[in-house]
Amino acid sequence: MQNINKAILNPAFLVPFIxxxxxxxxxxxxxxxxxxxxxLPWLIAGLVLYLVAFAITAAVNVPLNDRLAAAxxxxxxxxxxxxxxxxxxxIVRALVHTAAFVCLLWSLAVHGG
Numbered sequence: 001m002q003n004i005n006k007a008i009l010n011p012a013f014l015v016p017f018i019x020x021x022x023x024x025x026x027x028x029x030x031x032x033x034x035x036x037x038x039x040l041p042w043l044i045a046g047l048v049l050y051l052v053a054f055a056i057t058a059a060v061n062v063p064l065n066d067r068l069a070a071a072x073x074x075x076x077x078x079x080x081x082x083x084x085x086x087x088x089x090x091i092v093r094a095l096v097h098t099a100a101f102v103c104l105l106w107s108l109a110v111h112g113g
Contacts, residue, residue, distance in 0.1 A: 042107035049100035
């Protein structure tokens with residue numbers, strides 16, 4: 001897991017992960033201006049859910065990753081303190097991201113795209 005934490009910090013991951021937020025905000029803005037008004041509630045729901053998933057990542061998963069990365073001895077204890085909480089919140093995060101994706105897909109269907 002320590003190696004995964006190091007490997008994930010790269011532009012190929014961070015640009016789509018963080019870049020999705022301003023793109024969804026732009027979609028909300030354009031829908032608000034009348035370019036797809038029927039899709040607006042679904043876009044807002046998708047944005048809110050994406051921000052919730054991002055907050056879970058920042059507030060729970062990243063600090064747990066950092067604590068694991070700092071472990072230099074007693075890796076079994078570090079894993080024990082990390083694994084259950086991280087896995088639980090990772091499932092929550094995955095479900096929230098999935099719900100955001102479904103809302104954004106439905107906004108396309110509503111818009112006719």
